[in-house]
Amino acid sequence: MSETPGTLASRAVHQYRRRDIIAYVTLRQFLRNSATLQDIWSDQVAVDLVAERPQSHHNVVQNFKEIDESNGTPQFRILHVPGPTEMMAETALLAACARAGGAFKCPSNVYSYRLSEDPKESTGSFQYYFEGFKARHDAIAAACRANPEALVVYTDIRQYYPSITPERALQVWGMACKESGLSDRYEKLGEKLLRAAEAEHGHILTGPMISHLIGNLALRELDDDMAQQLPNGYFRYVDDIAIVTSKKQALAVEQRIEELLKRLGLEFNAKKRIEVPADRWLLGAEDFEREEQEKISWMTFIGDMKRLLVFYPEERKVLESSFRVLGIRIRPLDYSDVAQERDFLENIKHYLEEGWFRRSVRAKKWAAGVIDQAVALRIRYKTELDELLTDFEQLDGFDKKRRLYRLRFLIGRLAYLGLSQDLPEISNAISGIPEMAMASAVLDAITTRNINQILKYGPSAAQAAAQPLRAGGIETTFTEARWHEPEVIQAYAVLRLNGLKIEGNSSPPDDPLIRFCDWGENSVALFDHPNGYFREIGCIHGVDDPAANHWAIETAFDRDDAMVFDMQEIMQILS
Numbered sequence: 001m002s003e004t005p006g007t008l009a010s011r012a013v014h015q016y017r018r019r020d021i022i023a024y025v026t027l028r029q030f031l032r033n034s035a036t037l038q039d040i041w042s043d044q045v046a047v048d049l050v051a052e053r054p055q056s057h058h059n060v061v062q063n064f065k066e067i068d069e070s071n072g073t074p075q076f077r078i079l080h081v082p083g084p085t086e087m088m089a090e091t092a093l094l095a096a097c098a099r100a101g102g103a104f105k106c107p108s109n110v111y112s113y114r115l116s117e118d119p120k121e122s123t124g125s126f127q128y129y130f131e132g133f134k135a136r137h138d139a140i141a142a143a144c145r146a147n148p149e150a151l152v153v154y155t156d157i158r159q160y161y162p163s164i165t166p167e168r169a170l171q172v173w174g175m176a177c178k179e180s181g182l183s184d185r186y187e188k189l190g191e192k193l194l195r196a197a198e199a200e201h202g203h204i205l206t207g208p209m210i211s212h213l214i215g216n217l218a219l220r221e222l223d224d225d226m227a228q229q230l231p232n233g234y235f236r237y238v239d240d241i242a243i244v245t246s247k248k249q250a251l252a253v254e255q256r257i258e259e260l261l262k263r264l265g266l267e268f269n270a271k272k273r274i275e276v277p278a279d280r281w282l283l284g285a286e287d288f289e290r291e292e293q294e295k296i297s298w299m300t301f302i303g304d305m306k307r308l309l310v311f312y313p314e315e316r317k318v319l320e321s322s323f324r325v326l327g328i329r330i331r332p333l334d335y336s337d338v339a340q341e342r343d344f345l346e347n348i349k350h351y352l353e354e355g356w357f358r359r360s361v362r363a364k365k366w367a368a369g370v371i372d373q374a375v376a377l378r379i380r381y382k383t384e385l386d387e388l389l390t391d392f393e394q395l396d397g398f399d400k401k402r403r404l405y406r407l408r409f410l411i412g413r414l415a416y417l418g419l420s421q422d423l424p425e426i427s428n429a430i431s432g433i434p435e436m437a438m439a440s441a442v443l444d445a446i447t448t449r450n451i452n453q454i455l456k457y458g459p460s461a462a463q464a465a466a467q468p469l470r471a472g473g474i475e476t477t478f479t480e481a482r483w484h485e486p487e488v489i490q491a492y493a494v495l496r497l498n499g500l501k502i503e504g505n506s507s508p509p510d511d512p513l514i515r516f517c518d519w520g521e522n523s524v525a526l527f528d529h530p531n532g533y534f535r536e537i538g539c540i541h542g543v544d545d546p547a548a549n550h551w552a553i554e555t556a557f558d559r560d561d562a563m564v565f566d567m568q569e570i571m572q573i574l575s
Helices: 006-015 021-030 039-052 083-101 129-146 166-180 183-195 212-217 220-229 245-264 278-284 289-293 298-311 313-325 342-352 355-359 362-390 397-417 423-428 434-448 452-457 461-472 484-496 511-517 520-527 532-541 549-554 566-573
Strands: 058-068 073-082 149-154 235-236 241-247 273-276 475-478 499-502
Touching: 006 021, 006 039, 006 083, 006 166, 006 241, 021 073, 021 461, 021 484, 021 511, 021 532, 021 549, 039 083, 058 461, 058 484, 073 083, 083 183, 083 212, 083 532, 129 241, 149 245, 149 278, 149 397, 166 183, 166 212, 183 212, 212 220, 220 235, 220 245, 235 520, 235 549, 241 245, 241 273, 241 549, 245 499, 273 397, 273 461, 278 397, 278 499, 289 298, 298 313, 298 362, 313 362, 313 434, 342 452, 355 520, 362 397, 397 423, 397 434, 397 461, 397 566, 423 434, 434 452, 452 484, 461 566, 484 499, 499 520, 511 520, 520 532
Parallel strands: 475 499
Antiparallel strands: 058 073, 149 241, 149 273, 235 241
8 A cells, every 4th residue: 555645745835836837747756665655754853944944945937927019029928947856845834824813814815825724625725716816806796796786896916926026025925923922943944945036036925925924924914004005995815905985986996006015115006906896897797607517517527537547546548539539638537546545445445345336436437428528518618718709809808807717627628628720729719819829829829739829828838738748748849949949948848758759940958957867877867966956857867767758647646636738827827
């Protein structure tokens, strides 16, 4: 039997899996040692190791943000992604903050990055982002129904995380620790992580999960003020603020928010301001209910596929073969190790003894049902997408914002389910929409297997494209690669990490990230690399298993591993 991961190990894996595939792979390799799986290792050893280090080490990632509409070029935000030891220490720290509560608990009018308070919750240090997003949507709907004559105003904070200085971060951290009674040990660890930005950066690092906690603490003054000024009418999700109030009061509330933001060293992003009457907003109140009310949904499809693979791991190859025949670009995870976990076997033993259970979970019948759901969703999603794109170019403001969210949902799934002959049509239809530029490039790459545009959009585009590309084979090509641009190198590395063979008219430079992702004989040079991040991940990979990267991507970590679909996740992050 295999060892069951501790809660902190599972939280770290699942939280970073949705953000960065390289972080996930290095963490999986780190956790192959049974000692590191245990909560006591994260809470004691990892915390002490990071606290005693002279400095933090990160992978500096060029993460696609948006298209510059003035010249059509991709714009990137810099993410500093920590190494495995720091990820584990950070996860223990966030768990301690959740236990402490107090200032670390989100106010009721804040819906993003709420800490996981259930000590048994293993799917992340924070509640899943969509839960908060939907909760905010429902709260706005309730406010609009209570006052249908009101006005809904959306606004955005310009350059939010880059505007939070290390000094400000340390200030709000210290205040929150004092108010919540967090122990000195954890307070000092938090200070250590936050001071990583002082030497070279004028703002907190974006990438480590603690930055999201600091982001909420830095806006606490605004959130508390609005709870008094506009109870039941102020709703914040990260840097996106929505208010529901009378038309007469809206201007005064916005001015109050602007005044408070200036006091905090922040400012509105006027370009993203949207207003809509409450009665018109309510036309979209049920947008998030539609999928849940369907008998067949993405959730039922993924849930049934996961259960099939957990109970019948040997069906993975059969399912993958059937998907390939039908043009479904999904490579199911290998849950065979998970099925051997001690507590899993103990939990299902009594079920396996029941005849009704064995009859209800026949592998072939179950697999056929999963395939039928995939085909049904393909048809439904394509039909809806066509309807949404019919008059899209005529939309603006709230109508466009609302439609874009659903388009991202559909395209994020059709990248896996859509017919190959439909993808060029979809890509062409969305190519003129700036917010869909990266998605169009991904669909083109899936269709042509040429990665020119993927390299241009950097590692997030590569991560989004890699899974459906790999499901269709390993061969890809490129004819243009600007190797002097870091996003191109990082995109190439991510594609190689996913097992894609890349043929082009030039060779990539000797870069440490490529050495790790495309592991070979020369990769052992990472063991002595001057950069601490690459030295750590190189040593963790080691020489015992040259296929360790492949193993990490192909296998499930635990039974909570719900098969992250990168295209889907990245499309939602960009929304």
